[in-house]
Amino acid sequence: MSKKAYTFRLYPTKQQEQTLHKTLALCRELYNASLEERTEAYRMSKVRITYNQQATQLPEMKEIRPEYNDIHSQILQDTLRRVEKAMRAFFRRVKNGETPGYPRFKSFNRFDSFTYPQGGFSLTHDTRVYLSKIGSLKVRLHRPIEGKMKTCTIKKEGDQWYIIFSCEVETIEPLPENNELVGLDMGVTHFAALSHGETIENPRHFRRSQKRLAKISQNLSRCKKGSHRRARVKKQLAKTHRKIKNQRKDFLHKQSRKLVNTYGTIVFEKLHPSHMTHRPKPKKDETTGEYLPNGAAAKAGLNTSILDAGWSQFQQYCTYKAEDAGRAVLFVSPNYTSQICSGCGQIRKKELSERWHSCDCGAELDRDHNAAINILRLGSSQRGATYVEAPCL
Ligand SMILES: [Zn+2]
Incomplete structure (x- = not known):
């Protein structure tokens, strides 16, 4: 100790x-x-x-x-x-x-x-x-x-x-030197995609707890204001919130520990939570004047998943753990990381709902995996390290 x-x-x-x-x-x-x-x-x-x-x-x-x-x-x-x-x-x-x-x-x-x-x-x-x-x-x-x-x-x-x-x-010994880099794309479908093609999945219990939360909230709205029952349900709600918070913390600690132990350098995208929580503008069809789907539903899903996943908390945990272990965390600009093709470097515009990256150069891979490779590449150029090409996809 x-x-x-x-x-x-x-x-x-x-x-x-x-x-x-x-x-x-x-x-x-x-x-x-x-x-x-x-x-x-x-x-x-x-x-x-x-x-x-x-x-x-x-x-x-x-x-x-x-x-x-x-x-x-x-x-x-x-x-x-x-x-x-x-x-x-x-x-x-x-x-x-x-x-x-x-x-x-x-x-x-x-x-x-x-x-x-x-x-x-x-x-x-x-x-x-x-x-x-x-x-x-x-x-x-x-x-x-x-x-x-x-x-x-x-x-x-x-x-x-x-x-x-x-x-x-507990006394932490600095970990041995490690030249392995990893890029992470924090995602919607997965908690994170790694540049090697693995993923960290969102734990199921988040969703379960969220359902429970929704149910208690509904109960609360049915209780009369100032009633004993309302006070009781309110307490229950606070308890559930606390439980979710602890579950999340536990998950984030475990995952960040694993990453820091495995890799010498971890590369993240800088997060712009304010951008991600904005509602998309309504889209209007030029000729008919009708409103078109604008991806609001996908965005709303994205929002709850951000709240659940605690990405910025995760980045913090990784940073401090890496600091203690003598390892590094880098942050790169998130611009175009999901649009650029990791195979040929060209921009392949995608809607948020498009989960697959497919390019004329022959690159075929999961959207988030593609982004993670781009993030890794940006990170290694930032560090001045030579990036070893990933084996052909
Ligand atoms: Zn390409």
Whole structure:
């Protein structure tokens, strides 16, 4: 097991920021008081005060200074431990015959963090963290957290706030060097098509859960507003959503792990989710004025599949796992990757519903497979690597 720290930006409200400032100020005061007590005791009577002695004074201190009740007690204990650590380091260096500087009092600028060493914090939502005695704060989790969260530190840098989770993770050895490249086309019919012709299929349970979701939603619409039954069904709905989310995460973790373990470099298309979720414009027949099919049904199917599949989440997982393993992920422009023929390089325009790529040059292959080969080729030219032609199709 090893420790890994995850830092995220915090977005406190004005009022929460005041609480954070107040917590910092009180912890700083405690730190300095603790250091002073130790220093005086040693200077006056050569007595060394321990962490335990100071920690047992905390309840008494709270009676005299009730504002300390507004701080999670483990944060105060951690502050005292920081002094203990500084003192220990000092004495250790003295013993080794060095001449270290005596631990210093912390000025406003030098005391910029406090820590929940065990509990009192939890992620309640993808965008919120609950901090005991402070409240529910907005956080931007820009990468998934792996391992078990052990401690949580709140840190001020300039006028920005950060939260640092220290996690226990299984020690990851960098994987051996691997020159194999793979291109991936994230698709509708498959979750992804690989440039070698394999596919990663969408797990069936997504669809099953989605059906269940639709059924519960329908039940909900039949319940009277404010009724007990409605509250119960609402809870059921939230539970199903949670279950789907976890199933998806599990699937994405497994698939990304497999890819990173197998290939040295993974090439993706940059995603444009905003483009993909737009409704296609209605198409009108020039002569009759009648509306023609515009592929809206196919697009709608595409949308639900995007929501299900969590492509961008998948790309994130691959990126972080590759980073840890010393491997690479590349992103290439998605323009024309599905239209260009991977055999001869000419553009073969296709409707969204056309699932097969067929070209005069003799190339015959699945549309997504064709795109994956193009993505791989773009990636290898971007990397400057020599691309070895795939065997004739
Ligand atoms: Zn061709």
